[in-house]
Amino acid sequence: MRALIAGGAGFVGSHLVERLVDAGHEVVVVDDFSTGRRENLAAVAHQVTIVDADIADAAAVDAIEGPFDQVYNLASPASPVDYHRLPIHTLMTGSMGVKNTLDLAHAHGARYLLASTSEVYGDPQVHPQPETYLGHVNPVGPRSVYDEAKRFGEAMTAAYRREFGVDTKIVRIFNTFGPRMRVEDGRAIPNFVHQALTGREITVAGDGHQTRSICYVDDLVGGLVAMMQSSATGPVNLGNPEEISMLDLATWIRDLAESSSQIVHVPRPVDDPQIRRPDITLAGELLGWSPSTTAEIGLKATIEDFRNRR
Numbered sequence: 001m002r003a004l005i006a007g008g009a010g011f012v013g014s015h016l017v018e019r020l021v022d023a024g025h026e027v028v029v030v031d032d033f034s035t036g037r038r039e040n041l042a043a044v045a046h047q048v049t050i051v052d053a054d055i056a057d058a059a060a061v062d063a064i065e066g067p068f069d070q071v072y073n074l075a076s077p078a079s080p081v082d083y084h085r086l087p088i089h090t091l092m093t094g095s096m097g098v099k100n101t102l103d104l105a106h107a108h109g110a111r112y113l114l115a116s117t118s119e120v121y122g123d124p125q126v127h128p129q130p131e132t133y134l135g136h137v138n139p140v141g142p143r144s145v146y147d148e149a150k151r152f153g154e155a156m157t158a159a160y161r162r163e164f165g166v167d168t169k170i171v172r173i174f175n176t177f178g179p180r181m182r183v184e185d186g187r188a189i190p191n192f193v194h195q196a197l198t199g200r201e202i203t204v205a206g207d208g209h210q211t212r213s214i215c216y217v218d219d220l221v222g223g224l225v226a227m228m229q230s231s232a233t234g235p236v237n238l239g240n241p242e243e244i245s246m247l248d249l250a251t252w253i254r255d256l257a258e259s260s261s262q263i264v265h266v267p268r269p270v271d272d273p274q275i276r277r278p279d280i281t282l283a284g285e286l287l288g289w290s291p292s293t294t295a296e297i298g299l300k301a302t303i304e305d306f307r308n309r310r
């Protein structure tokens, strides 16, 4: 089996690359390193072909040497800090990048998996969110470059299935965490862990009563592989339905890191969703998948990784 992983040098992508290499597959990574890092692939660097290219560049994608049986498209800035810094890049990656990688999958007769996001649901008015919920997205808000690019990417993926019969799959990933998240990532868990380990104030947005469900990266990677191997087309939600408030999460991380940092409150970002929790009934039915790592085990592994990298 030969797989192309777009975005393979990123947080989730690098864990997926390792999983496929461990399973004995041949892996090619295409990444422009806009938010990814070569160090993420250090453990498998000699077993993987790395192509340094922007997937929004049609000629560069066309030049990637096949054949491929599977294309996983995980390329996209994913943290709000990154997509606010790279708004046009995010839109181009989610639009032209998806089209170019779909063209590649079509040319090679490969299966194609798009890593979409719970952000397609926007600030949801239905809780938890099943795949049938159509979302509540502000098309011109600061998060729209990400949300709307992903919605466009889903539409493009569905169109390639309808028009060309490409064997496509769409997963909607909910908040995922684990080792290799960047310290400057900007999302809550890396922020809290970094702040706790360095004895800084732990900054909780708003009153901290807004909730998130957090999925450990190993569980998510299992879901991506199960989806690719299944006959399901999606969209299928992948995430951990256990919900936790941001304030509880901050306190828990502080305790696990044995830190004496103070917890302080800062203004909430615009359009920050109040609640976010996946309905993963479909993933259970179609893939036999559900997350199995407790938040405590995942948080401990993440804190350990951040500690080792300091």
Ligand code: NAD
Binding pocket: 006, 007, 008, 009, 010, 011, 012, 013, 030, 031, 032, 033, 034, 035, 036, 037, 053, 054, 055, 056, 073, 074, 075, 076, 077, 078, 079, 082, 092, 093, 097, 115, 116, 117, 118, 172, 173, 174, 175, 176, 177
């Ligand atoms: P990440 O930023 O760590 O990884 C993204 C990777 O894509 C990076 O290596 C980056 O350099 C690469 N990339 C970005 N634009 C590119 C382009 N135009 N051409 C080539 N490479 C490009 O993010 P992540 O957290 O690993 O997320 C991976 C995927 O999963 C993303 O598509 C994201 O939208 C999706 N997702 C992640 C989460 C999460 O909680 N981590 C949640 C929902 C969806």
